[in-house]
Amino acid sequence: MSKVLITGGAGFIGSNLAKALVKDGNEVVVVDDLSMGQIENLAGLDLEFLEHDVTDKEFMHHLLRRYKFDYIFFLAAVASVADSVERPLETHAVNQEAVLDTLEFIHHDDLPLKRFVFTSSAAVYGNLPDMPKSETTRCQPLTPYAVDKYASERFTIDYEGLYGIPTVAVRFFNVFGPNQNPESPYSGVLSIITDKLKNDEIFTLYGDGSQTRDFVYVADVVKALRLVATKTPKATVYNVAQGGETSLLDMIRIYEKVAGKKLKIKQMPARKGDITKSVADISKIKSIGFKPDWPLERGLRVYWEYENNK
Numbered sequence: 001m002s003k004v005l006i007t008g009g010a011g012f013i014g015s016n017l018a019k020a021l022v023k024d025g026n027e028v029v030v031v032d033d034l035s036m037g038q039i040e041n042l043a044g045l046d047l048e049f050l051e052h053d054v055t056d057k058e059f060m061h062h063l064l065r066r067y068k069f070d071y072i073f074f075l076a077a078v079a080s081v082a083d084s085v086e087r088p089l090e091t092h093a094v095n096q097e098a099v100l101d102t103l104e105f106i107h108h109d110d111l112p113l114k115r116f117v118f119t120s121s122a123a124v125y126g127n128l129p130d131m132p133k134s135e136t137t138r139c140q141p142l143t144p145y146a147v148d149k150y151a152s153e154r155f156t157i158d159y160e161g162l163y164g165i166p167t168v169a170v171r172f173f174n175v176f177g178p179n180q181n182p183e184s185p186y187s188g189v190l191s192i193i194t195d196k197l198k199n200d201e202i203f204t205l206y207g208d209g210s211q212t213r214d215f216v217y218v219a220d221v222v223k224a225l226r227l228v229a230t231k232t233p234k235a236t237v238y239n240v241a242q243g244g245e246t247s248l249l250d251m252i253r254i255y256e257k258v259a260g261k262k263l264k265i266k267q268m269p270a271r272k273g274d275i276t277k278s279v280a281d282i283s284k285i286k287s288i289g290f291k292p293d294w295p296l297e298r299g300l301r302v303y304w305e306y307e308n309n310k
Helices: 012-023 057-067 081-086 088-109 144-163 189-198 218-231 248-259 296-308
Strands: 003-007 027-032 048-051 071-074 115-121 167-172 174-176 202-206 215-217 237-240 264-268
Touching (some): 027 057, 057 088, 081 144, 088 115, 088 144, 115 218, 144 167, 167 218, 174 189, 174 218, 174 296, 189 202, 189 248, 215 218, 218 237
Parallel strands (some): 003 071, 027 048, 071 115, 202 264
8 A cells, every 4th residue: 555645636537537546546646726627526535525726835835744744646737828928927836836835845855755646738838840749859839838847847857866765757648538527727628528418518628629629538547557657667748649530520520429429510720829639648557557447439438438427
């Protein structure tokens, strides 16, 4: 049994990770201020939940010293590109400063950590034409969100090289699955489409739909997170994705087939800072044993069934 901290653990990915870790008998502590997460996502789980902001240094230091966690999964973030453009200073406090402060406290208090896992984003790659995106591909962060994620993953990796803290960073591509909140302005496109399909409402499509994404089901992401926490030989960064490229329009067609109904679409101009093409090279994470189990259509079927049986 391990002692595990998940910041942002009431959110979409964090709650799915918490469920898997609790199921395997780990002692799990979740910190979440519920600005984006939902406490219902953790219903029935045997864990300790603390409603708090990770930018509160005194609180975080006390928590880290008290529990001496084996593993920390840092998922807390303001996960909206648009919000970071509107409020760069406020989002920076969560997306970078809180990460660095946690690492620095672990270092100075010499805490016996087995692994600090930082969750970054494919947004760091920007719009450079190199495809597929590998971990050695040039990065071009185009927004405050992407800049903070890139800087935080570099801090994370360098804290092992400089101070000996076991760390690893992952770059999520387009994750979907249960516990995404379509009402949130930070929500992924698939949860919004799911909600619109379910309620026969109009989906706003920004751009012409030719923009591509690498959609990955959340169960594969949880599998990847647990793998990098325990199997990473040294601090590095991994892409976490399915390894396939699908246009938004093709994904909508597949989902319409799964749902057995048509999506109502209103087209709008593309938004500033949006990525046009995205697909991951996942050979690096495969080298430590990762193999995605959930092709897009299978994931969509299970997600659609889940949303219609809540």
